[in-house]
Amino acid sequence: MYEDLSVEIFMERLKGRTPDEPEFHQAVQEVVEHVIPFILEHPKYQQAGIIQRMTEPDRTIIFRVVWEDDNGEVQVNRGYRVQFSNAIGPYKGGLRFHPSVNLSILKFLGFEQTFKNSLTTLPMGAAKGGSNFDPHGKSDAEVMRFCQSFMTELVHHIGPNTDIPAGDVGVGAREISYLFGQYKRLAHEFTGALTGKSLEFGGSLIRKEATGYGNAYFMEEMLRHQYDSILDKTCLISGSGNVALYCTEKIIQLGGKVVTLSDSSGFIHDPDGIDEDKLAYLIDLKTVKRGRISEYAEKYGCEYHVGLRPWSIPCDLAFPCATQNELDENDAHHLIEHGCIGVSEGANMPTTQAGIKAFQEAKCLFGPGKAANAGGVAISGLEMTQNSIRLAWSAEELEKRLQDIMVGIHRQCAQYGTEEDYVNYVKGANIAGFIKVADAMLAYGVI
Secondary structure, three states: OOOOOOHHHHHHHHHHHOOOOHHHHHHHHHHHHHHHHHHHHOHHHHHOOHHHHHOOOOEEEEEEEEEEOOOOOEEEEEEEEEEEEOOOOOEEEEEEEOOOOOHHHHHHHHHHHHHHHHHOOOOOOEEEEEEOOOOOOOOHHHHHHHHHHHHHHHHHHOEOOOEEEEOEOOEOHHHHHHHHHHHHHHHOOOOOOOOOOOHHHOOOOOHHHHHHHHHHHHHHHHHHOOOOOOOOOEEEEOOOOHHHHHHHHHHHHOOOEEEEEEEOOEEEEOOOOOOHHHHHHHHHHHHHOOOOOHHHHHHHOOEEEEOOOHHHOOOOEEEOOOOOOOEOHHHHHHHHHOOOOEEEOOOOOOEOHHHHHHHHHOOOEEEOHHHHOOHHHHHHHHHHHHHHHOOOOOHHHHHHHHHHHHHHHHHHHHHHHEEOOEEOHHHHHHHHHHHHHHHHHHHHOOO
16 A cells, blocks of 8 residues: 655645645655655554654644624634644643644644654653734733633643643743633643643743753754864854743853844844843843844844844854744855854744755754754643642753753764764654654554
């Protein structure tokens, strides 16, 4: 039945049954280019149709979300939860509230989550969800009413041993708090059914820092593998959310110099580097005042480039931490030509496939998001553990666990991705993430 398995035929069939889902197709293409050759060398996976089953979610839930704005007008949004795989644990993955949310984006994120969660070695399956609701500019009361309506449907599909959502773009501490309050009201129980909660009711320390810290740790491991380090390296970072800000913080602690950050309006270039005082200003600006990155340039007298991304600046290391497909082939070539020796993805799929190939052909270190930005879901998994045992670990213990997890992810990627004088971390992450989930699926039989 599977004798004709090839990347080309597989992708043609996938696109035929999932039309108009370009982000999902891109994510699957990047995985199957490495996994299908591995499957052909291991017939047990081919005979069981594992990759065909992996690329079809267990279930996709789509529902209407009706809420009332502050003017008394009824608003209607669409809610989603894509439960991709629970082969190695309950479904786990974030909720995203943004106008761009659609089924293709959530399927791409859920599919990536399958491999990311597997790499952490924690018992977590994969899911993703959200809505095309935009919390930006809404009052707290409007966000609360939307979240309560959203959870009124979602409550039927989640639970601490079933599916544990977390935050993502547009879903921060405020949204998680409203969602958890409504879950608690409807389920009549206090259980760890969401992660990213406030510390007062079951949240974990260093959750907001985790993805950024983990991204920096992964880069440090890639460099350490080549007897190098972040120390004294000039670094470009895109974005200015939690991932970018706390990746900046950890790079400063590791002795590197961050010279750029960005938002949707443009990027700042501070050749002197962002120090701890400047970072404190940025954290207040972006997380409390919700200001624009241009205000940093005005305060510190540095360059601000309107409508551009930072990949034109010479550097040693680059950390795309903003959004998908923000770094293309031309950007990759520019970075390589101007001295960049390593890239670590803090966002989900921020580099196009052509950009990835350019980095790999130049033997530039490249850490894919499913490995490099797994720190966030790792701490979410540890929050689940803390909720289960009714204990809270210290920030120091959690950061040590996080660092150990990122070291372990790097080790798995190097094991399966080493090719003569170069480690193909994309290949390594895909194969290592695949094996654990695939072996669990084989053990269950045909389900």
